[in-house]
Amino acid sequence: MEPEPNVAPPPTDVTPGEGDRAAAAGLGPRSLIRWESGLLLAAILVVALGVDASSQFLTNGNLFYLCISIGEVAIMTLPLTFIIITGEIDLSVASILGLASALVGYLWSHGWPMPAIIPAVLAVGILAGAFNGFLVTRVGLPSLAVTIGTLTLYRGIAVILLGPNTISSFPFSYTKIGVDPVPHTFLSYSALIFLVLALIFGVVLHFTPFGRSLYAIGANKEAATFAGIRVKRIKMWLFMLSGLVCSLAGILYTFRLSTAVQNNGLGLELNVVAIVLLGGVSIFGGTGTMVGVVLAVFVLAGVQNALFLTNFPESALGIIPGVLLLLSVLAPNASSFVHRAREFLRRRRVRGRIAAARS
Amino acid sequence: MSVALDPGPETTAPLAPVSPHRLVDLVFRVREFGIIAVLLLLVVVTASIQPRFLSLQELQFILLDTTVFALLAIGETMVVLTRNVDLSVGSVLGLAAYVSANQFGTHPGTSIGVVFLVGAGIGLACGITNGLLTTIGRVPSLVVTLATLYIIRGIDTWLVGGGEVVANSLPNAFLHIPRATIAGIPVLAIVVALGVAAAAYYLHSFRSGRELYAIGSNPDAAQLAGIPIGRRVFTVFVVSGTLAGIAGVLWAARYGTIDSTAGTGYELTVITAVVVGGVAIFGGSGSVVGAALGALLLNTINSALYVLGISAFWDQAIAGLLLITAITIDQMIKVQLTAALRRRSRLGA
Numbered sequence: 001m002e003p004e005p006n007v008a009p010p011p012t013d014v015t016p017g018e019g020d021r022a023a024a025a026g027l028g029p030r031s032l033i034r035w036e037s038g039l040l041l042a043a044i045l046v047v048a049l050g051v052d053a054s055s056q057f058l059t060n061g062n063l064f065y066l067c068i069s070i071g072e073v074a075i076m077t078l079p080l081t082f083i084i085i086t087g088e089i090d091l092s093v094a095s096i097l098g099l100a101s102a103l104v105g106y107l108w109s110h111g112w113p114m115p116a117i118i119p120a121v122l123a124v125g126i127l128a129g130a131f132n133g134f135l136v137t138r139v140g141l142p143s144l145a146v147t148i149g150t151l152t153l154y155r156g157i158a159v160i161l162l163g164p165n166t167i168s169s170f171p172f173s174y175t176k177i178g179v180d181p182v183p184h185t186f187l188s189y190s191a192l193i194f195l196v197l198a199l200i201f202g203v204v205l206h207f208t209p210f211g212r213s214l215y216a217i218g219a220n221k222e223a224a225t226f227a228g229i230r231v232k233r234i235k236m237w238l239f240m241l242s243g244l245v246c247s248l249a250g251i252l253y254t255f256r257l258s259t260a261v262q263n264n265g266l267g268l269e270l271n272v273v274a275i276v277l278l279g280g281v282s283i284f285g286g287t288g289t290m291v292g293v294v295l296a297v298f299v300l301a302g303v304q305n306a307l308f309l310t311n312f313p314e315s316a317l318g319i320i321p322g323v324l325l326l327l328s329v330l331a332p333n334a335s336s337f338v339h340r341a342r343e344f345l346r347r348r349r350v351r352g353r354i355a356a357a358r359s
Numbered sequence: 360m361s362v363a364l365d366p367g368p369e370t371t372a373p374l375a376p377v378s379p380h381r382l383v384d385l386v387f388r389v390r391e392f393g394i395i396a397v398l399l400l401l402v403v404v405t406a407s408i409q410p411r412f413l414s415l416q417e418l419q420f421i422l423l424d425t426t427v428f429a430l431l432a433i434g435e436t437m438v439v440l441t442r443n444v445d446l447s448v449g450s451v452l453g454l455a456a457y458v459s460a461n462q463f464g465t466h467p468g469t470s471i472g473v474v475f476l477v478g479a480g481i482g483l484a485c486g487i488t489n490g491l492l493t494t495i496g497r498v499p500s501l502v503v504t505l506a507t508l509y510i511i512r513g514i515d516t517w518l519v520g521g522g523e524v525v526a527n528s529l530p531n532a533f534l535h536i537p538r539a540t541i542a543g544i545p546v547l548a549i550v551v552a553l554g555v556a557a558a559a560y561y562l563h564s565f566r567s568g569r570e571l572y573a574i575g576s577n578p579d580a581a582q583l584a585g586i587p588i589g590r591r592v593f594t595v596f597v598v599s600g601t602l603a604g605i606a607g608v609l610w611a612a613r614y615g616t617i618d619s620t621a622g623t624g625y626e627l628t629v630i631t632a633v634v635v636g637g638v639a640i641f642g643g644s645g646s647v648v649g650a651a652l653g654a655l656l657l658n659t660i661n662s663a664l665y666v667l668g669i670s671a672f673w674d675q676a677i678a679g680l681l682l683i684t685a686i687t688i689d690q691m692i693k694v695q696l697t698a699a700l701r702r703r704s705r706l707g708a
Binding site: 135139140141142144145146148149150151152153154155156157159160163262266267270273274277283284313315316317318319320321322323325326329330340341344 | 492495496498499501502503506507508509512513514517519520521589624630631634640641673674675676679680682683686687690694
């Protein structure tokens with residue numbers, strides 16, 4: 001599936017220089033241990049932890065709860081995975097979700113019929129993504145700065161649309177996705193959509209020229225351009241795709257909670273980014289797999305759910321994404337970490353000795 | 360950029376009348392003047408519609424609100440200059456605000472100085488953690504501080520539990536810190552302004568300060584030039600953390616009520632202020648004065664909307680647009696500047 005063993009994000013704080021890449025490849029047998037295998041192990045451990053924690057863990061009710069708690073976030077990780085693989089980032093995802101949610105409420109309260117609202121909201125999502133894409137690809141601005149700006153902007157538009165109002169008079173035929181699982185399963189509708197989309201995104205990413213070109217762009221933009229890949233156009237499409245998928249997540253979010261308020265999904269962007277990185281996608285682009293991201297979704301949702309069932313203080317659950325994220329980036333370079341710490345101490349000693357000799 | 364590095368024009372061609380340095384310098388000054396101009400325009404327009412805007416109380420409010428952000432902006436600027444980012448400042452502020460203010464409740468009679476030390480200490484510890492993970496752990500700072508954002512906030516939520524610190528439990532002397540004024544100007548604003556000036560002087564005139572720019576504009580070159588990148592980056596994270604800790608104590612004194620959500624989302628506001636203030640998000644250029652002005656501008660917009668009776672709901676959308684406009688203008692200037700430098704060097708050669 002992958003030409004290059006997926007070892008952790010490049011161990012540098014700036015750019016993935018060739019030296020670092022070589023160093024990462026030189027880790028020997030360690031680099032053969034795929035990140036995804038570790039995640040799979042973690043996922044199995046999570047199930048064990050959950051079953052051990054409570055007999056409730058594997059019941060349909062709990063699994064439905066698990067699905068519903070992560071569904072929209074999981075959906076938003078898919079286009080973001082593409083974007084991060086190309087070396088860009090989109091921090092505006094949760095704001096697009098919020099904007100879509102506010103728009104659903106706004107249009108509904110203005111008497112629009114639901115079959116008209118949904119395509120309209122999806123179109124606005126594409127527009128929001130296109131604006132990001134335009135600024136990044138045509139104006140040439142860094143996506144980090146652009147999407148911090150549009151994070152505030154899109155949330156701001158949601159706030160303007162709804163103000164302090166809460167719209168919650170949606171028809172039950174739509175809001176039932178928040179209470180009923182898909183018939184004959186424990187899956188929530190959002191989880192089912194996630195799984196179907198994940199399959200499509202995974203096939204596109206790993207088995208089509210388009211998907212492979214994303215890795216090329218992330219690994220070396222200039223080389224990709226000279227190889228005939230339309231870098232700017234592809235990035236533009238990806239941002240629009242992200243806008244579309246996030247507005248879909250916004251619609252689902254609104255129906256699930258049966259409420260549209262201006263702060264729907266506030267702050268979720270960090271969860272989404274955390275999951276993608278936990279899934280083994282390098283923040284510098286060029287590496288990562290869909291399998292990893294899907295497993296990361298499960299690990300995060302599973303750990304939180306399992307801990308929720310134990311007596312773990314609920315207020316501290318927020319720590320989990322952070323701890324997992326740190327472990328996921330530290331664990332793969334643990335050996336080089338020890339090595340570097342030793343090197344650091346050794347240099348310090350030598351320097352001390354030189355200083356002592358001089359004086 | 361190879362063009363700019365070419366030493367040819369200066370030695371062989373005395374024809375070039377303006378050195379590229381002066382041009383670059385001018386552009387940076389244009390940036391700070393630009394913010395001041397926007398700020399003045401905003402103040403004049405707002406005041407002409409609603410004179411109340413220029414009341415002493417309103418101006419004091421703006422300055423006080425800005426102090427916390429300006430303090431965070433000093434640290435964030437130093438971090439961003441080195442091509443890193445500190446996303447954990449909001450969480451550090453929250454944790455420091457709660458733990459420090461809580462001292463008054465758990466240890467009655469604690470002196471205010473000790474409380475500030477507690478806040479700064481918490482910030483220092485968080486900064487050291489971020490710095491170590493980034494430098495020795497060699498994890499990208501975006502990822503490290505995203506993780507510590509969650510972890511520190513989680514610790515905060517866990518410590519606070521369901522409770523909160525309320526103004527009643529805080530000594531009056533503490534709550535009066537933000538209210539002290541000299542000639543109508545809040546003392547805190549003066550102190551923070553001095554801090555900004557000191558940081559600006561440091562970044563401009565000290566070797567280690569200049570090195571932060573070098574690290575941010577070209578890490579590989581900085582490494583080859585013998586700059587201790589690890590130590591510098593570690594230091595800026597420690598400074599950023601400590602300032603966020605102190606900002607937390609000030610936040611507590613300013614608002615009096617501290618629950619587990621204090622400072623949530625501040626990281627993005629601070630980064631917005633810093634970027635609006637002209638600090639390049641990928642490091643290497645910008646100034647703390649610009650960043651502090653950026654923070655002042657954002658807070659002035661807040662107040663102006665409030666005074667004008669425009670719904671505060673417009674606030675966020677305007678901040679977002681401002682950020683995008685600022686970076687777009689920057690980019691356009693940069694393109695022009697690069698073209699100008701290229702022309703000049705071609706002329707010289």
